[in-house]
Amino acid sequence: MTDFFTKLIELFNTPEYMDSLLRGFLLTIEISFFAILVGFALGTIIALIETAKPSKWLIIPKWLCHIYTTIIRGTPMALQLFIMFFIIFAIRDFPELITAVLAFGFNSAAYTSEIIRGGILSVDKGQKEAGLALGLKNSTIFRKIIAPQAIKNIIPALGNEIVTVIKETAIVSMVGMYDLNMAAKDIGSGHNLASYIVPMFTAALFYLATIYLITFLVRRLEKRLRKSDNQEYAI
Amino acid sequence: MTDSSEVLRIHNLKKSFDKNKVLKGIDFTLFQGEKVVVLGPSGSGKSTFLRSINRLEEPTAGEIYFRDELLTDKNIVKARQKIGMVFQHFNLINNLTVLENLTLAPVTLKILTEPEAIKKAHELLRHIGLSHKEHAYPSSLSGGEKQRIAIIRAMMMNPEILLFDEPTSALDPEAIGDVLSLIHELADRSMTIIIVTHEINFAKEIATRVIFIDSGKIIEEGPPSTFFTNPSTDRVKEFLRKVL
Numbered sequence: 001m002t003d004f005f006t007k008l009i010e011l012f013n014t015p016e017y018m019d020s021l022l023r024g025f026l027l028t029i030e031i032s033f034f035a036i037l038v039g040f041a042l043g044t045i046i047a048l049i050e051t052a053k054p055s056k057w058l059i060i061p062k063w064l065c066h067i068y069t070t071i072i073r074g075t076p077m078a079l080q081l082f083i084m085f086f087i088i089f090a091i092r093d094f095p096e097l098i099t100a101v102l103a104f105g106f107n108s109a110a111y112t113s114e115i116i117r118g119g120i121l122s123v124d125k126g127q128k129e130a131g132l133a134l135g136l137k138n139s140t141i142f143r144k145i146i147a148p149q150a151i152k153n154i155i156p157a158l159g160n161e162i163v164t165v166i167k168e169t170a171i172v173s174m175v176g177m178y179d180l181n182m183a184a185k186d187i188g189s190g191h192n193l194a195s196y197i198v199p200m201f202t203a204a205l206f207y208l209a210t211i212y213l214i215t216f217l218v219r220r221l222e223k224r225l226r227k228s229d230n231q232e233y234a235i
Numbered sequence: 236m237t238d239s240s241e242v243l244r245i246h247n248l249k250k251s252f253d254k255n256k257v258l259k260g261i262d263f264t265l266f267q268g269e270k271v272v273v274l275g276p277s278g279s280g281k282s283t284f285l286r287s288i289n290r291l292e293e294p295t296a297g298e299i300y301f302r303d304e305l306l307t308d309k310n311i312v313k314a315r316q317k318i319g320m321v322f323q324h325f326n327l328i329n330n331l332t333v334l335e336n337l338t339l340a341p342v343t344l345k346i347l348t349e350p351e352a353i354k355k356a357h358e359l360l361r362h363i364g365l366s367h368k369e370h371a372y373p374s375s376l377s378g379g380e381k382q383r384i385a386i387i388r389a390m391m392m393n394p395e396i397l398l399f400d401e402p403t404s405a406l407d408p409e410a411i412g413d414v415l416s417l418i419h420e421l422a423d424r425s426m427t428i429i430i431v432t433h434e435i436n437f438a439k440e441i442a443t444r445v446i447f448i449d450s451g452k453i454i455e456e457g458p459p460s461t462f463f464t465n466p467s468t469d470r471v472k473e474f475l476r477k478v479l
Binding site (some may be wrong): 124126127129130131132133134135136137140145148149187189 | 286287289291303312313314315316317318319325326328329331339340343344388389392408445
Protein backbone atom coordinates (compact mmCIF):
# COMPACT_ATOMS: atom_id res chain seq x y z
CA MET A 1 0.00 0.00 0.00
CA THR A 2 2.79 2.45 0.89
CA ASP A 3 4.42 1.43 -2.37
CA PHE A 4 1.25 2.55 -4.21
CA PHE A 5 1.29 5.98 -2.60
CA THR A 6 5.01 6.45 -3.08
CA LYS A 7 4.62 5.68 -6.75
CA LEU A 8 1.55 7.89 -7.01
CA ILE A 9 3.55 10.80 -5.60
CA GLU A 10 6.40 9.95 -7.93
CA LEU A 11 4.03 10.00 -10.90
CA PHE A 12 2.65 13.39 -10.00
CA ASN A 13 6.15 14.74 -9.40
CA THR A 14 7.68 13.52 -12.65
CA PRO A 15 7.01 16.10 -15.38
CA GLU A 16 7.57 13.52 -18.08
CA TYR A 17 4.72 11.34 -16.80
CA MET A 18 2.41 14.25 -16.19
CA ASP A 19 3.12 15.57 -19.70
CA SER A 20 2.19 12.19 -21.16
CA LEU A 21 -1.01 11.99 -19.16
CA LEU A 22 -2.04 15.55 -20.02
CA ARG A 23 -1.18 15.01 -23.67
CA GLY A 24 -3.36 11.89 -23.67
CA PHE A 25 -6.11 13.63 -21.77
CA LEU A 26 -6.09 16.50 -24.26
CA LEU A 27 -6.49 14.08 -27.18
CA THR A 28 -9.36 12.31 -25.39
CA ILE A 29 -11.09 15.65 -24.91
CA GLU A 30 -10.42 16.76 -28.48
CA ILE A 31 -11.81 13.60 -30.04
CA SER A 32 -14.81 13.58 -27.70
CA PHE A 33 -15.66 17.24 -28.16
CA PHE A 34 -15.61 17.22 -31.95
CA ALA A 35 -17.22 13.78 -32.18
CA ILE A 36 -20.11 15.01 -30.02
CA LEU A 37 -20.55 18.04 -32.28
CA VAL A 38 -20.51 15.86 -35.41
CA GLY A 39 -22.87 13.39 -33.76
CA PHE A 40 -25.29 16.11 -32.70
CA ALA A 41 -25.35 17.81 -36.10
CA LEU A 42 -25.75 14.59 -38.08
CA GLY A 43 -28.08 13.12 -35.45
CA THR A 44 -30.35 16.17 -35.69
CA ILE A 45 -30.55 15.86 -39.47
CA ILE A 46 -31.39 12.16 -39.24
CA ALA A 47 -34.01 12.78 -36.55
CA LEU A 48 -35.65 15.52 -38.61
CA ILE A 49 -35.84 13.26 -41.66
CA GLU A 50 -37.19 10.39 -39.61
CA THR A 51 -39.90 12.44 -37.89
CA ALA A 52 -40.90 14.39 -41.02
CA LYS A 53 -44.30 13.70 -42.53
CA PRO A 54 -43.97 10.94 -45.16
CA SER A 55 -43.77 12.25 -48.72
CA LYS A 56 -42.39 10.92 -51.97
CA TRP A 57 -39.25 13.07 -51.66
CA LEU A 58 -38.42 11.51 -48.34
CA ILE A 59 -38.87 7.83 -49.15
CA ILE A 60 -35.19 7.32 -50.02
CA PRO A 61 -33.74 9.60 -47.30
CA LYS A 62 -35.92 7.92 -44.67
CA TRP A 63 -34.80 4.51 -45.90
CA LEU A 64 -31.13 5.57 -45.85
CA CYS A 65 -31.46 6.90 -42.29
CA HIS A 66 -33.00 3.66 -41.21
CA ILE A 67 -30.22 1.56 -42.80
CA TYR A 68 -27.60 3.89 -41.31
CA THR A 69 -28.84 3.71 -37.73
CA THR A 70 -29.40 -0.04 -38.01
CA ILE A 71 -25.84 -0.72 -39.19
CA ILE A 72 -24.16 1.65 -36.74
CA ARG A 73 -26.13 0.38 -33.75
CA GLY A 74 -25.78 -3.23 -34.80
CA THR A 75 -21.99 -3.39 -35.08
CA PRO A 76 -19.22 -2.86 -32.49
CA MET A 77 -17.68 0.59 -32.15
CA ALA A 78 -14.20 -0.92 -32.26
CA LEU A 79 -14.93 -2.53 -35.61
CA GLN A 80 -16.28 0.77 -36.98
CA LEU A 81 -13.08 2.44 -35.81
CA PHE A 82 -10.96 -0.17 -37.62
CA ILE A 83 -13.00 0.23 -40.81
CA MET A 84 -12.52 3.99 -40.72
CA PHE A 85 -8.79 3.72 -40.05
CA PHE A 86 -7.81 0.80 -42.24
CA ILE A 87 -10.32 1.02 -45.09
CA ILE A 88 -12.16 4.32 -45.55
CA PHE A 89 -9.42 6.69 -44.42
CA ALA A 90 -6.44 4.47 -45.16
CA ILE A 91 -4.86 7.44 -46.90
CA ARG A 92 -1.24 8.32 -46.27
CA ASP A 93 -0.81 11.35 -44.03
CA PHE A 94 -4.53 11.74 -43.49
CA PRO A 95 -4.83 13.29 -39.99
CA GLU A 96 -5.62 10.58 -37.44
CA LEU A 97 -7.57 13.05 -35.33
CA ILE A 98 -10.10 13.68 -38.11
CA THR A 99 -10.51 9.97 -38.77
CA ALA A 100 -11.16 9.34 -35.07
CA VAL A 101 -13.56 12.29 -34.76
CA LEU A 102 -15.56 11.06 -37.75
CA ALA A 103 -15.60 7.46 -36.51
CA PHE A 104 -16.97 8.45 -33.10
CA GLY A 105 -19.15 11.22 -34.54
CA PHE A 106 -20.81 8.92 -37.06
CA ASN A 107 -21.38 6.36 -34.34
CA SER A 108 -22.78 8.90 -31.89
CA ALA A 109 -25.09 10.33 -34.58
CA ALA A 110 -27.03 7.06 -34.74
CA TYR A 111 -27.72 7.17 -30.99
CA THR A 112 -28.24 10.94 -30.82
CA SER A 113 -30.78 10.77 -33.67
CA GLU A 114 -32.82 8.27 -31.64
CA ILE A 115 -32.64 10.55 -28.59
CA ILE A 116 -33.74 13.60 -30.59
CA ARG A 117 -36.44 11.63 -32.39
CA GLY A 118 -37.78 10.48 -29.04
CA GLY A 119 -37.67 14.06 -27.77
CA ILE A 120 -39.66 15.36 -30.72
CA LEU A 121 -42.22 12.57 -30.44
CA SER A 122 -42.58 13.16 -26.69
CA VAL A 123 -44.07 16.61 -27.26
CA ASP A 124 -47.83 16.31 -26.88
CA LYS A 125 -49.72 16.19 -30.18
CA GLY A 126 -52.01 18.95 -28.92
CA GLN A 127 -49.12 21.42 -28.93
CA LYS A 128 -48.68 21.07 -32.67
CA GLU A 129 -52.43 21.12 -33.24
CA ALA A 130 -52.72 24.38 -31.31
CA GLY A 131 -50.16 25.93 -33.66
CA LEU A 132 -51.86 24.53 -36.74
CA ALA A 133 -55.29 25.72 -35.61
CA LEU A 134 -53.89 29.24 -35.24
CA GLY A 135 -52.72 29.18 -38.86
CA LEU A 136 -48.99 28.90 -38.14
CA LYS A 137 -46.68 27.26 -40.65
CA ASN A 138 -45.04 23.94 -39.84
CA SER A 139 -41.59 25.53 -39.70
CA THR A 140 -42.77 28.14 -37.18
CA ILE A 141 -44.47 25.47 -35.10
CA PHE A 142 -41.27 23.47 -35.03
CA ARG A 143 -39.06 26.43 -34.10
CA LYS A 144 -41.30 28.10 -31.52
CA ILE A 145 -43.22 25.19 -30.03
CA ILE A 146 -41.84 21.71 -30.70
CA ALA A 147 -38.07 22.29 -30.56
CA PRO A 148 -37.96 24.19 -27.24
CA GLN A 149 -40.05 21.50 -25.55
CA ALA A 150 -38.14 18.63 -27.18
CA ILE A 151 -34.78 20.06 -26.08
CA LYS A 152 -35.93 20.14 -22.49
CA ASN A 153 -36.98 16.51 -22.73
CA ILE A 154 -33.75 15.22 -24.25
CA ILE A 155 -31.18 16.91 -22.03
CA PRO A 156 -30.75 14.00 -19.59
CA ALA A 157 -30.35 11.45 -22.40
CA LEU A 158 -28.02 13.75 -24.29
CA GLY A 159 -25.86 14.12 -21.18
CA ASN A 160 -25.68 10.35 -21.04
CA GLU A 161 -24.57 10.19 -24.66
CA ILE A 162 -21.79 12.72 -24.04
CA VAL A 163 -20.51 10.59 -21.16
CA THR A 164 -20.67 7.45 -23.28
CA VAL A 165 -18.66 9.04 -26.09
CA ILE A 166 -15.94 10.25 -23.74
CA LYS A 167 -15.50 6.78 -22.26
CA GLU A 168 -15.71 5.04 -25.60
CA THR A 169 -12.90 7.10 -27.10
CA ALA A 170 -10.55 5.02 -24.95
CA ILE A 171 -10.53 2.43 -27.72
CA VAL A 172 -8.49 4.72 -30.00
CA SER A 173 -5.49 3.20 -28.24
CA MET A 174 -6.30 0.13 -30.36
CA VAL A 175 -5.26 2.03 -33.48
CA GLY A 176 -2.22 3.47 -31.76
CA MET A 177 -3.46 6.95 -30.93
CA TYR A 178 -2.03 8.48 -27.77
CA ASP A 179 -5.12 9.23 -25.71
CA LEU A 180 -5.48 9.16 -21.93
CA ASN A 181 -5.94 5.40 -21.87
CA MET A 182 -2.88 4.84 -24.03
CA ALA A 183 -0.84 7.24 -21.88
CA ALA A 184 -1.67 5.21 -18.78
CA LYS A 185 -0.56 2.00 -20.46
CA ASP A 186 2.56 3.68 -21.82
CA ILE A 187 3.65 5.04 -18.45
CA GLY A 188 2.88 1.76 -16.75
CA SER A 189 4.94 -0.29 -19.12
CA GLY A 190 8.01 1.91 -18.68
CA HIS A 191 10.90 0.57 -16.62
CA ASN A 192 11.21 3.44 -14.18
CA LEU A 193 7.80 3.37 -12.54
CA ALA A 194 7.26 -0.36 -12.92
CA SER A 195 3.60 -0.17 -12.01
CA TYR A 196 0.46 -0.40 -14.07
CA ILE A 197 -1.94 0.28 -11.25
CA VAL A 198 -0.71 3.79 -10.44
CA PRO A 199 -1.00 5.37 -13.93
CA MET A 200 -4.23 3.53 -14.62
CA PHE A 201 -5.66 4.68 -11.31
CA THR A 202 -4.65 8.22 -12.24
CA ALA A 203 -6.17 7.96 -15.71
CA ALA A 204 -9.36 6.70 -14.08
CA LEU A 205 -9.38 9.80 -11.88
CA PHE A 206 -9.07 12.03 -14.95
CA TYR A 207 -11.98 10.29 -16.67
CA LEU A 208 -14.05 10.30 -13.51
CA ALA A 209 -13.45 14.00 -12.81
CA THR A 210 -14.38 14.96 -16.37
CA ILE A 211 -17.54 12.91 -16.37
CA TYR A 212 -18.50 14.07 -12.91
CA LEU A 213 -18.18 17.68 -14.05
CA ILE A 214 -20.30 17.06 -17.15
CA THR A 215 -22.97 15.22 -15.18
CA PHE A 216 -23.05 18.10 -12.70
CA LEU A 217 -23.46 20.70 -15.45
CA VAL A 218 -26.18 18.70 -17.20
CA ARG A 219 -28.10 18.30 -13.93
CA ARG A 220 -27.92 22.01 -13.29
CA LEU A 221 -29.15 22.83 -16.75
CA GLU A 222 -31.95 20.31 -16.37
CA LYS A 223 -32.98 21.81 -13.05
CA ARG A 224 -32.98 25.33 -14.42
CA LEU A 225 -35.18 24.37 -17.34
CA ARG A 226 -37.55 22.46 -15.11
CA LYS A 227 -37.83 25.42 -12.76
CA SER A 228 -39.21 27.66 -15.49
CA ASP A 229 -41.74 24.90 -16.05
CA ASN A 230 -43.32 25.02 -12.62
CA GLN A 231 -42.65 28.54 -11.51
CA GLU A 232 -45.38 31.01 -11.91
CA TYR A 233 -43.15 33.72 -13.31
CA ALA A 234 -40.29 33.52 -15.76
CA ILE A 235 -36.77 33.84 -14.43
CA MET B 236 -75.97 31.09 -56.29
CA THR B 237 -74.97 30.98 -52.68
CA ASP B 238 -76.37 33.04 -49.88
CA SER B 239 -74.08 35.98 -49.14
CA SER B 240 -74.05 35.13 -45.45
CA GLU B 241 -72.96 31.56 -46.01
CA VAL B 242 -69.69 30.95 -44.17
CA LEU B 243 -69.09 27.26 -44.58
CA ARG B 244 -70.45 24.65 -46.95
CA ILE B 245 -69.57 21.01 -46.52
CA HIS B 246 -70.42 18.46 -49.15
CA ASN B 247 -70.29 14.68 -48.73
CA LEU B 248 -67.50 14.78 -46.12
CA LYS B 249 -66.04 11.35 -45.43
CA LYS B 250 -63.23 10.31 -43.14
CA SER B 251 -61.81 6.86 -42.50
CA PHE B 252 -59.03 5.78 -40.19
CA ASP B 253 -57.67 2.73 -42.00
CA LYS B 254 -60.78 0.57 -42.42
CA ASN B 255 -62.77 2.36 -39.76
CA LYS B 256 -65.28 4.67 -41.44
CA VAL B 257 -65.84 7.52 -38.96
CA LEU B 258 -67.65 10.00 -41.18
CA LYS B 259 -69.89 8.56 -43.87
CA GLY B 260 -70.91 11.54 -45.94
CA ILE B 261 -71.84 14.73 -44.13
CA ASP B 262 -73.59 17.65 -45.82
CA PHE B 263 -73.74 20.81 -43.81
CA THR B 264 -73.98 24.54 -44.38
CA LEU B 265 -73.18 27.20 -41.82
CA PHE B 266 -74.48 30.75 -42.00
CA GLN B 267 -73.12 33.92 -40.46
CA GLY B 268 -74.07 34.32 -36.80
CA GLU B 269 -75.36 30.78 -36.34
CA LYS B 270 -74.61 28.84 -33.18
CA VAL B 271 -74.66 25.19 -34.10
CA VAL B 272 -74.53 22.63 -31.34
CA VAL B 273 -73.33 19.18 -32.36
CA LEU B 274 -74.72 16.39 -30.21
CA GLY B 275 -74.28 12.64 -30.39
CA PRO B 276 -72.96 9.63 -28.50
CA SER B 277 -69.25 9.05 -27.88
CA GLY B 278 -67.45 7.77 -30.93
CA SER B 279 -70.16 9.01 -33.29
CA GLY B 280 -67.69 11.17 -35.23
CA LYS B 281 -68.60 14.59 -33.73
CA SER B 282 -65.02 15.57 -32.98
CA THR B 283 -63.73 14.17 -36.26
CA PHE B 284 -66.35 16.25 -38.06
CA LEU B 285 -65.18 19.39 -36.28
CA ARG B 286 -61.48 18.61 -36.79
CA SER B 287 -62.03 17.94 -40.49
CA ILE B 288 -63.32 21.48 -40.98
CA ASN B 289 -59.88 23.01 -40.34
CA ARG B 290 -58.15 19.90 -41.67
CA LEU B 291 -56.59 18.78 -38.42
CA GLU B 292 -57.96 15.55 -39.84
CA GLU B 293 -57.40 15.13 -43.54
CA PRO B 294 -60.79 14.27 -45.08
CA THR B 295 -60.90 11.04 -47.08
CA ALA B 296 -63.46 12.48 -49.48
CA GLY B 297 -65.76 15.45 -49.90
CA GLU B 298 -65.41 19.19 -50.21
CA ILE B 299 -65.38 22.02 -47.71
CA TYR B 300 -65.93 25.58 -48.89
CA PHE B 301 -65.02 28.45 -46.61
CA ARG B 302 -66.51 31.71 -47.90
CA ASP B 303 -67.03 30.03 -51.28
CA GLU B 304 -63.41 28.96 -51.54
CA LEU B 305 -62.67 25.25 -51.72
CA LEU B 306 -60.28 24.38 -48.90
CA THR B 307 -57.19 22.49 -50.02
CA ASP B 308 -53.75 21.65 -48.65
CA LYS B 309 -52.53 24.89 -50.19
CA ASN B 310 -54.94 27.43 -48.73
CA ILE B 311 -55.79 25.77 -45.43
CA VAL B 312 -52.98 27.45 -43.49
CA LYS B 313 -54.37 30.85 -44.40
CA ALA B 314 -57.97 29.79 -43.78
CA ARG B 315 -57.12 28.51 -40.30
CA GLN B 316 -56.28 32.08 -39.29
CA LYS B 317 -59.99 32.82 -39.68
CA ILE B 318 -61.29 29.55 -38.22
CA GLY B 319 -60.53 29.59 -34.51
CA MET B 320 -60.50 26.38 -32.53
CA VAL B 321 -60.80 25.60 -28.84
CA PHE B 322 -59.77 22.11 -27.74
CA GLN B 323 -60.97 19.80 -25.00
CA HIS B 324 -57.50 19.76 -23.45
CA PHE B 325 -56.86 23.50 -23.92
CA ASN B 326 -53.55 23.01 -25.74
CA LEU B 327 -51.89 26.15 -24.46
CA ILE B 328 -48.25 26.19 -25.57
CA ASN B 329 -46.34 24.90 -22.55
CA ASN B 330 -43.07 26.71 -23.16
CA LEU B 331 -44.71 30.12 -23.57
CA THR B 332 -46.24 32.44 -21.00
CA VAL B 333 -49.91 33.38 -21.14
CA LEU B 334 -49.09 36.64 -22.92
CA GLU B 335 -46.82 34.87 -25.41
CA ASN B 336 -49.54 32.30 -26.07
CA LEU B 337 -51.88 35.13 -26.97
CA THR B 338 -49.49 37.14 -29.12
CA LEU B 339 -47.50 34.40 -30.89
CA ALA B 340 -49.80 33.82 -33.85
CA PRO B 341 -51.04 37.36 -34.57
CA VAL B 342 -47.49 38.76 -34.36
CA THR B 343 -45.78 35.94 -36.31
CA LEU B 344 -48.44 36.11 -39.01
CA LYS B 345 -48.19 39.91 -39.11
CA ILE B 346 -51.89 40.37 -38.41
CA LEU B 347 -51.05 42.73 -35.56
CA THR B 348 -47.84 44.51 -34.63
CA GLU B 349 -46.35 43.47 -31.33
CA PRO B 350 -47.57 46.54 -29.39
CA GLU B 351 -51.05 46.12 -30.88
CA ALA B 352 -51.11 42.42 -29.99
CA ILE B 353 -49.96 43.10 -26.43
CA LYS B 354 -52.58 45.81 -26.04
CA LYS B 355 -55.31 43.52 -27.32
CA ALA B 356 -54.10 40.66 -25.12
CA HIS B 357 -54.18 42.95 -22.07
CA GLU B 358 -57.73 44.01 -22.86
CA LEU B 359 -58.94 40.44 -23.29
CA LEU B 360 -57.11 39.26 -20.16
CA ARG B 361 -58.66 42.09 -18.17
CA HIS B 362 -62.03 41.16 -19.54
CA ILE B 363 -61.80 37.60 -18.24
CA GLY B 364 -60.22 38.76 -14.98
CA LEU B 365 -56.85 37.11 -15.53
CA SER B 366 -54.60 40.13 -16.01
CA HIS B 367 -52.42 39.02 -13.13
CA LYS B 368 -51.57 35.81 -14.98
CA GLU B 369 -50.01 37.34 -18.05
CA HIS B 370 -46.49 36.20 -17.20
CA ALA B 371 -47.55 32.82 -15.82
CA TYR B 372 -46.77 29.57 -17.60
CA PRO B 373 -49.67 27.24 -18.44
CA SER B 374 -48.48 24.62 -15.92
CA SER B 375 -49.36 26.98 -13.07
CA LEU B 376 -52.93 27.62 -14.21
CA SER B 377 -56.14 25.80 -13.33
CA GLY B 378 -58.15 24.04 -16.03
CA GLY B 379 -60.77 26.76 -16.15
CA GLU B 380 -58.14 29.48 -16.46
CA LYS B 381 -56.39 27.56 -19.23
CA GLN B 382 -59.59 27.15 -21.21
CA ARG B 383 -60.63 30.76 -20.89
CA ILE B 384 -57.17 31.80 -22.07
CA ALA B 385 -57.42 29.32 -24.95
CA ILE B 386 -60.70 30.98 -25.94
CA ILE B 387 -59.28 34.49 -25.92
CA ARG B 388 -56.22 33.16 -27.77
CA ALA B 389 -58.57 32.15 -30.58
CA MET B 390 -60.25 35.57 -30.35
CA MET B 391 -56.92 37.33 -30.80
CA MET B 392 -57.08 36.32 -34.48
CA ASN B 393 -60.52 37.90 -35.05
CA PRO B 394 -61.88 34.63 -36.40
CA GLU B 395 -64.98 34.38 -38.55
CA ILE B 396 -65.93 31.04 -37.01
CA LEU B 397 -65.08 29.51 -33.67
CA LEU B 398 -64.99 25.72 -33.35
CA PHE B 399 -65.32 24.31 -29.84
CA ASP B 400 -64.37 20.65 -29.37
CA GLU B 401 -65.93 19.59 -26.05
CA PRO B 402 -64.52 22.67 -24.30
CA THR B 403 -65.77 21.74 -20.85
CA SER B 404 -65.32 17.96 -20.79
CA ALA B 405 -62.01 18.15 -18.92
CA LEU B 406 -63.12 20.70 -16.31
CA ASP B 407 -64.54 20.65 -12.80
CA PRO B 408 -68.11 21.98 -12.30
CA GLU B 409 -67.12 25.45 -11.11
CA ALA B 410 -64.74 25.96 -14.02
CA ILE B 411 -67.39 24.71 -16.43
CA GLY B 412 -69.63 27.60 -15.42
CA ASP B 413 -66.88 30.17 -16.04
CA VAL B 414 -66.03 28.76 -19.46
CA LEU B 415 -69.66 28.42 -20.54
CA SER B 416 -70.49 31.97 -19.58
CA LEU B 417 -67.56 33.20 -21.68
CA ILE B 418 -68.78 31.17 -24.67
CA HIS B 419 -72.27 32.48 -24.00
CA GLU B 420 -70.99 36.01 -24.14
CA LEU B 421 -69.28 35.39 -27.49
CA ALA B 422 -72.48 33.87 -28.80
CA ASP B 423 -74.43 36.96 -27.71
CA ARG B 424 -71.91 39.11 -29.56
CA SER B 425 -72.96 37.45 -32.84
CA MET B 426 -69.93 35.16 -33.15
CA THR B 427 -70.48 32.25 -35.55
CA ILE B 428 -70.00 29.10 -33.54
CA ILE B 429 -69.95 25.32 -33.94
CA ILE B 430 -69.72 23.56 -30.61
CA VAL B 431 -69.47 19.87 -29.79
CA THR B 432 -70.66 19.47 -26.22
CA HIS B 433 -72.39 17.24 -23.73
CA GLU B 434 -73.85 20.20 -21.83
CA ILE B 435 -77.46 19.79 -22.94
CA ASN B 436 -78.83 22.72 -20.97
CA PHE B 437 -76.20 25.01 -22.34
CA ALA B 438 -76.97 23.72 -25.83
CA LYS B 439 -80.63 24.65 -25.34
CA GLU B 440 -79.64 28.14 -24.24
CA ILE B 441 -77.30 29.13 -27.03
CA ALA B 442 -78.11 26.96 -30.04
CA THR B 443 -79.80 28.40 -33.08
CA ARG B 444 -79.57 24.94 -34.62
CA VAL B 445 -78.80 21.49 -33.28
CA ILE B 446 -77.35 18.65 -35.31
CA PHE B 447 -77.28 15.09 -34.09
CA ILE B 448 -74.53 12.82 -35.40
CA ASP B 449 -74.57 9.05 -34.98
CA SER B 450 -72.30 6.51 -36.70
CA GLY B 451 -70.78 9.17 -38.90
CA LYS B 452 -73.99 10.65 -40.28
CA ILE B 453 -76.23 13.59 -39.43
CA ILE B 454 -79.38 11.83 -38.27
CA GLU B 455 -81.42 14.85 -37.36
CA GLU B 456 -81.07 18.59 -37.42
CA GLY B 457 -83.27 21.49 -36.56
CA PRO B 458 -83.87 24.45 -34.27
CA PRO B 459 -83.57 23.65 -30.56
CA SER B 460 -87.29 24.27 -30.02
CA THR B 461 -88.26 21.29 -32.16
CA PHE B 462 -85.12 19.21 -31.61
CA PHE B 463 -85.52 19.00 -27.85
CA THR B 464 -89.30 18.85 -27.60
CA ASN B 465 -90.39 17.07 -30.73
CA PRO B 466 -87.59 15.09 -32.38
CA SER B 467 -88.57 13.13 -35.45
CA THR B 468 -86.24 10.13 -35.18
CA ASP B 469 -86.39 7.35 -32.61
CA ARG B 470 -82.61 7.51 -32.20
CA VAL B 471 -82.76 11.13 -31.00
CA LYS B 472 -85.78 10.39 -28.80
CA GLU B 473 -83.84 7.62 -27.12
CA PHE B 474 -80.76 9.84 -26.72
CA LEU B 475 -82.76 12.67 -25.18
CA ARG B 476 -84.59 10.32 -22.84
CA LYS B 477 -81.25 9.18 -21.47
CA VAL B 478 -79.56 12.55 -21.13
CA LEU B 479 -82.41 14.78 -19.99
